[in-house]
Amino acid sequence: MNAEIIAVGSEMLTPYRQDTNSLYLTEQFNRLGVTVAFKTIAGDRLPQLTDAVRHAFSRVDIVAITGGLGPTEDDLTREAAAAALGVPLKRDPDIIAQLYARAAARRWKLTRNNEKQADVIEGATILPNANGSAPGQWLDTVVGVHRKLAMLLPGPPHEMKAMFEAQCLPRLQEILPKRHMAARVLKAAMIGESAADARIAPIYTKFADVETTILAHLGDIELRLQCTNKIPELAQARVDDLAGKIEEELEDFIYSSQGETLEQIILYYLEMRGATLAVAESCTGGMVAERLTSVSGSSRSFVGGAVVYSNRLKTELAGVDPALIAKHGAVSGEVAEALAEGIRERCGATLGLGVTGIAGPGGGSEEKPVGLVFLAVSDADGTEVLEKHFSGDRAGIRFYASQQALDMVRRRLM
Amino acid sequence: MNAEIIAVGSEMLTPYRQDTNSLYLTEQFNRLGVTVAFKTIAGDRLPQLTDAVRHAFSRVDIVAITGGLGPTEDDLTREAAAAALGVPLKRDPDIIAQLYARAAARRWKLTRNNEKQADVIEGATILPNANGSAPGQWLDTVVGVHRKLAMLLPGPPHEMKAMFEAQCLPRLQEILPKRHMAARVLKAAMIGESAADARIAPIYTKFADVETTILAHLGDIELRLQCTNKIPELAQARVDDLAGKIEEELEDFIYSSQGETLEQIILYYLEMRGATLAVAESCTGGMVAERLTSVSGSSRSFVGGAVVYSNRLKTELAGVDPALIAKHGAVSGEVAEALAEGIRERCGATLGLGVTGIAGPGGGSEEKPVGLVFLAVSDADGTEVLEKHFSGDRAGIRFYASQQALDMVRRRLM
Numbered sequence: 090m091n092a093e094i095i096a097v098g099s100e101m102l103t104p105y106r107q108d109t110n111s112l113y114l115t116e117q118f119n120r121l122g123v124t125v126a127f128k129t130i131a132g133d134r135l136p137q138l139t140d141a142v143r144h145a146f147s148r149v150d151i152v153a154i155t156g157g158l159g160p161t162e163d164d165l166t167r168e169a170a171a172a173a174l175g176v177p178l179k180r181d182p183d184i185i186a187q188l189y190a191r192a193a194a195r196r197w198k199l200t201r202n203n204e205k206q207a208d209v210i211e212g213a214t215i216l217p218n219a220n221g222s223a224p225g226q227w228l229d230t231v232v233g234v235h236r237k238l239a240m241l242l243p244g245p246p247h248e249m250k251a252m253f254e255a256q257c258l259p260r261l262q263e264i265l266p267k268r269h270m271a272a273r274v275l276k277a278a279m280i281g282e283s284a285a286d287a288r289i290a291p292i293y294t295k296f297a298d299v300e301t302t303i304l305a306h307l308g309d310i311e312l313r314l315q316c317t318n319k320i321p322e323l324a325q326a327r328v329d330d331l332a333g334k335i336e337e338e339l340e341d342f343i344y345s346s347q348g349e350t351l352e353q354i355i356l357y358y359l360e361m362r363g364a365t366l367a368v369a370e371s372c373t374g375g376m377v378a379e380r381l382t383s384v385s386g387s388s389r390s391f392v393g394g395a396v397v398y399s400n401r402l403k404t405e406l407a408g409v410d411p412a413l414i415a416k417h418g419a420v421s422g423e424v425a426e427a428l429a430e431g432i433r434e435r436c437g438a439t440l441g442l443g444v445t446g447i448a449g450p451g452g453g454s455e456e457k458p459v460g461l462v463f464l465a466v467s468d469a470d471g472t473e474v475l476e477k478h479f480s481g482d483r484a485g486i487r488f489y490a491s492q493q494a495l496d497m498v499r500r501r502l503m
Numbered sequence: 504m505n506a507e508i509i510a511v512g513s514e515m516l517t518p519y520r521q522d523t524n525s526l527y528l529t530e531q532f533n534r535l536g537v538t539v540a541f542k543t544i545a546g547d548r549l550p551q552l553t554d555a556v557r558h559a560f561s562r563v564d565i566v567a568i569t570g571g572l573g574p575t576e577d578d579l580t581r582e583a584a585a586a587a588l589g590v591p592l593k594r595d596p597d598i599i600a601q602l603y604a605r606a607a608a609r610r611w612k613l614t615r616n617n618e619k620q621a622d623v624i625e626g627a628t629i630l631p632n633a634n635g636s637a638p639g640q641w642l643d644t645v646v647g648v649h650r651k652l653a654m655l656l657p658g659p660p661h662e663m664k665a666m667f668e669a670q671c672l673p674r675l676q677e678i679l680p681k682r683h684m685a686a687r688v689l690k691a692a693m694i695g696e697s698a699a700d701a702r703i704a705p706i707y708t709k710f711a712d713v714e715t716t717i718l719a720h721l722g723d724i725e726l727r728l729q730c731t732n733k734i735p736e737l738a739q740a741r742v743d744d745l746a747g748k749i750e751e752e753l754e755d756f757i758y759s760s761q762g763e764t765l766e767q768i769i770l771y772y773l774e775m776r777g778a779t780l781a782v783a784e785s786c787t788g789g790m791v792a793e794r795l796t797s798v799s800g801s802s803r804s805f806v807g808g809a810v811v812y813s814n815r816l817k818t819e820l821a822g823v824d825p826a827l828i829a830k831h832g833a834v835s836g837e838v839a840e841a842l843a844e845g846i847r848e849r850c851g852a853t854l855g856l857g858v859t860g861i862a863g864p865g866g867g868s869e870e871k872p873v874g875l876v877f878l879a880v881s882d883a884d885g886t887e888v889l890e891k892h893f894s895g896d897r898a899g900i901r902f903y904a905s906q907q908a909l910d911m912v913r914r915r916l917m
Contacts, residue, residue: 102539104530105718105727107521116518125516126551130542137540137562144558148551304519313519368810374796375789378810382788385864385897393816396782396792398807402850406809406820436816450799483799 090265091126092118093145097157097166098244099132110155110242110249117253121261122268122317123151133157138169146173146232146239151261156244158223160203166241167208167226174230176211180204184215184224191222216240216256221248227260238264268317271324273332274348275312277339278496285310285342289335296331307485308492309351344499351495352384358502359390359440366498367436368394369407369428371419372446372462376491392436397428407431407443418457420445422474425463433467440501441467444494446477448486462490466497473501504679505540506532507559511571511580512658513546524569524656524663531667535675536682536731537565547571552583560587560646560653565675570658572637574617580655581622581640588644590625594618598629598638605636630654630670635662641674652678682731685738687746688762689726691753692910699724699756703749710745721899722906723765758913765909766798772916773804773854780912781850782808783821783842785833786860786876790905806850811842821845821857832871834859836888839877847881854915855881858908860891862900876904880911887915 094115096108108130115125126149131141138157145152157166171178184207192199206223209215216225221243228239240257242249277285282305289312293301298318304311314331318324336343344354359366368377375396381387395406400419403409408431409424417423425443433441446462453459460479465472475497479489508529510522522544529539540563545555552571559566571580585592598621606613620637623629630639635657642653654671656663691699696719703726707715712732718725728745732738750757758768773780782791789810795801809820814833817823822845823838831837839857847855860876867873874893879886889911893903 102529102542103716104526104533105716107523107526109521112518112521115516119518126546126548127555128516128544132540134540140562141541148554302517302519367816370789371807373793374801374807375784375792375810378789378812379787379793382810382812383898383901385862387788388812391812393785393788393810393812393820395809395820396789396796396807398792398796398802398805399850402781402807405849406807435819436813448799484797487797 090122090150091124092151092153093127093129093149094125095129095131095141095145095152095154097131097133097138097154099134099163101130102132108155110244110246113246113250114153114155114253117258118151118153119315120270121265123261123265133163133165135165135168135172138165139172142169143173146237150235150237152237152239153242154240155242155249158206158225158241158243160200160206160222162202164205167205167210170226170228170239170241171210174210174228174232178208178210181207181209181215184209188222213241216242216252218243218248219251219255221245223248225252225256227257229264267319269319269321269324270315270317271321271328273314273328273346275314275332275335275343276345276348276351277310277312277342278344278351278499279308279493280310280339280342281305282310285339288338292334292338293331296327299327299331301331307481307488308496341500341503344496350384351492351499352380352387355495355499355502356381356384356387356390358499362439362502364439364502365390365392366440366442367392367432367438368442368444368494369397369403369432370394370444371397371403371428372448373444373487373491373494374398376487377442377444377494380491380495392438394432394436394442403428406435408435420447420457420461420463422463422465422476425465426467426472426474429465429467429472439468440498442494442498443467444490446486446490448483448490450483460486462486462493464490464494464497466501468501473497504536504564505538506565506567507541507543507563508539509543509545509555509559509566509568511545511547511552511568513548513577515544516546522569524658524660527660527664528567528569528667531672532565532567533729534684535679537675537679547577547579549579549583549586552579553586556583556587560651564649564651566651566653567656568654569656569663572620572639572655572657574614574620574636576616578619578637581619581624584640584642584653584655585624588624588642588646592622592624595621595623595629598623602636624655627655630656630666632657632662633665633669635659637662639666639670641671643678681733683733683735683738684729684731685735685742687728687742687760689728689746689749689757690759690762690765691724691726691756692758692765692913693722693907694724694753694756695719696724699753702752706748706752707745710741713741713745715745721895721902722910755914755917758910764798765906765913766794766801769909769913769916770795770798770801770804772913776853776916778853778916779804779806780854780856781806781846781852782856782858782908783811783817783846784808784858785811785817785842786862787858787901787905787908788812790901791856791858791908794905794909806852808846808850808856817842820849822849834861834871834875834877836877836879836890839879840881840886840888843879843881843886853882854912856908856912857881858904860900860904862897862904864897874900876900876907878904878908878911880915882915887911
């Protein structure tokens with residue numbers, strides 16, 4: 090079975106907005122064993138929208154349409170779907186009554202045009218909207234000689250998702266052959282996509298029934314493993330088997346085997362060891378602290394630190410000897426080391442982290458080019474210093490530096 | 504004239520990846536006065552891709568196809584476009600020679616399948632690719648009785664953009680009626696979309712020839728004004744006239760009238776006044792510092808500061824009296840004030856900023872609920888304290904707090 094997702098709304102045909110509902114629906118369809126063959130984005134114009142819906146019925150088994158179910162003149166999904174199928178719309182008095190009841194409960198005054206939300210395609214089942222006024226519609230029909238399923242869903246993501254889960258998912262599960270999908274997400278830091286793939290491709294290609302997707306971000310890769318099988322335990326066993334073999338191959342590059350973020354893993358390790366962390370950041374400008382504190386509950390192990398952008402602050406807040414800066418320069422292994430040790434002491438933390446570098450685009454020299462970053466992690470056993478050369482623009486270099494810094498802390502805690 | 508953009512690639516039919524090329528192409532088309540009527544995403548399968556291209560030719564004037572031009576078996580855009588038009592592909596010996604020359608210069612060994620990149624649709628013009636191996640193709644043809652334009656562009660954004668600008672834009676400008684588009688971007692902070700719209704809708708609706716788009720982010724709105732006219736000066740005058748009237752209405756909510764970011768504006772004001780800024784952040788955890796230091800050259804005016812997540816650090820790094828914390832609590836106007844004053848003094852900065860609050864989801868109480876944030880800005884003239892109640896999740900509350908903090912600094916500098 091295959092599907093087409095049609096996102097309706099002229100705003101998604103501007104340079105500023107994108108359809109994101111289709112990502113969620115694709116994930117849901119894939120879990121059910123349905124492939125998404127096309128995505129279409131159409132504007133709020135009846136002839137074009139009707140053409141899009143009609144053509145979708147001609148080429149796929151399942152058509153999911155999001156948006157265009159509201160009360161305004163621009164909301165034309167009902168009309169377009171009915172026209173595409175060549176059947177009439179009927180105004181449902183029960184829905185009208187519900188619309189007025191809902192408005193009355195909220196002390197809203199309903200205008201007449203709201204009643205168009207009660208237009209139902211002949212043969213369709215009404216899907217209640219738990220989070221909004223526009224009901225959805227479900228169609229199980231025949232076009233030519235082929236059975237076709239269609240669903241009209243609201244555009245706002247929280248309404249769409251709730252309606253799909255409550256109304257469409259059970260219906261699809263009933264109709265589609267039973268399947269079970271097991272999934273695992275492994276994550277690795279500071280290893281390139283091609284380097285990782287070269288090491289693990291010989292492994293995952295032997296698991297033909299497990300779909301392996303590699304998603305690469307800056308300094309971070311995500312390995313998504315999926316297996317579909319009629320027997321849930323078998324699907325899970327295959328995914329776990331492959332995950333285990335990949336973890337063995339990539340060893341300590343893998344920081345997460347259940348989808349956790351690098352920040353979550355560090356905070357988990359810190360808490361497990363009863364340890365605390367303080368950071369002194371120059372070129373990352375607070376990014377390491379920001380990433381860690383984005384996790385709820387991070388205050389249990391992350392105490393804070395300093396953004397030491399100026400040399401004066403390196404001394405004032407992290408206790409770096411001005412003579413050291415004068416001798417080696419602010420961007421040096423010695424200063425990174427002093428930052429890590431200084432901030433650890435000043436904050437009374439178990440671990441201290443220091444980062445200093447040149448994020449660019451200005452400020453580089455032949456001796457110390459843009460992308461040069463020194464990182465240090467300090468604890469009671471001593472201090473480790475790392476020199477790295479990152480490439481990319483300012484945002485990329487800063488992110489790489491923050492990722493490397495977090496990964497250093499993780500490895501120190503392991 | 505209208506257009507359809509077809510993005511080719513099965514990876515864009517997974518839950519993990521989205522087509523972004525179409526945003527750029529939409530912007531380019533709109534500038535030329537071309538409306539994008541449809542976007543289609545199709546996978547790497549010949550029948551489906553051919554169907555998508557054929558159907559696009561049936562419903563729009565201009566078809567832009569991105570992706571599927573590489574050397575692999577999955578690269579089927581050339582075949583699909585030729586099949587859709589019912590014309591043959593011809594292998595071009597010059598392109599083959601160029602492919603081998605390019606590979607030789609890079610000491611790559613070319614496999615035979617690379618030669619398929621030399622397949623040219625009958626009647627098409629070859630578009631050189633300055634940044635990759637796969638050339639594009641340009642078609643100016645007739646389907647039925649209608650003139651149709653089509654372009655086959657590579658998928659990697661930097662290749663696609665360079666080829667569009669160098670090869671397609673001049674051809675489209677030659678063919679399409681002359682138009683000039685003037686644009687302005689105004690930005691406003693900490694005013695809601697509906698509040699802003701209620702104030703400015705009576706103004707912009709009087710400018711029927713200027714398209715006004717409001718894009719709302721967290722605590723930030725962007726007003727995009729566009730006017731198309733044959734006479735460039737007239738288009739610019741209309742946009743500037745409307746921009747001026749909107750600025751007058753929204754007054755000091757507007758922080759930028761040429762598209763600059765809030766961070767850039769603050770750094771610009773600081774530099775203009777020869778002033779420096781230091782921050783002490785609790786709930787924002789470094790986000791304010793990170794946002795400011797994301798701007799190149801920020802070190803000229805932003806000295807840094809402290810992430811004072813724990814109470815100990817509020818005292819140690821920002822000099823807050825522990826008795827004050829004990830008396831009023833870490834989340835209080837008094838502590839925000841002390842943070843701003845303490846960090847300003849400690850860092851020897853002209854301005855000090857303090858932020859303390861409850862980002863949640865845990866840590867709230869009846870007296871001090873999640874979303875409560877105190878902010879303070881201090882300079883030689885004194886300290887201003889603000890109490891805010893933000894709603895949303897942890898990420899939202901933290902972003903609102905950082906946005907409010909930056910806006911406070913901006914207003915202090917104005």
